[in-house]
């Protein structure tokens with residue numbers, strides 16, 4: 001499996017552990033205040049990161065591109081800021097909203113980089129080799 005897929009899956013499973021932890025905490029305490037954090041950690045952290053990892057595993061040529069690492073770095077950095085900000089906001093810290101907004105935009109930028117990866121050509125080298 002390409003290194004970038006390993007990275008995405010390792011990061012994804014950490015988000016899954018955190019996301020389930022928050023779910024269990026909500027279930028056991030009966031306090032569901034952190035429902036949005038739970039949903040976003042599981043869906044943006046676990047599910048989406050795992051889909052990214054799967055995409056690169058199925059497209060090893062794209063996995064070799066520097067853009068794949070840029071995608072990982074921007075997306076994961078965005079989540080590392082965004083999800084704790086959301087968590088503490090839900091626990092009663094509304095002053096974190098601007099930080100949450102900025103981090104959400106960084107996460108979105110990471111997704112736009114992924115769109116560029118998807119629409120980019122498989123490998124310039126391969127195309128040039130075919131033409132030769």
Ligand code: HEM
Pocket residue numbers: 019020021023024026027032035038039042043046047
């Ligand atoms: C140990 C596993 C899990 C536990 C204990 C758990 C627990 C909970 C609890 C207590 C709620 C709040 C329900 C409410 O207030 O209406 C919730 C909501 C939610 N959970 Fe989980 N959850 C788990 C796993 C997951 C996973 C794996 C995902 C997604 C991949 C997920 C996605 C969601 C979503 C989207 C909501 C919001 C649902 C809504 O707003 O109606 N959960 N979960």
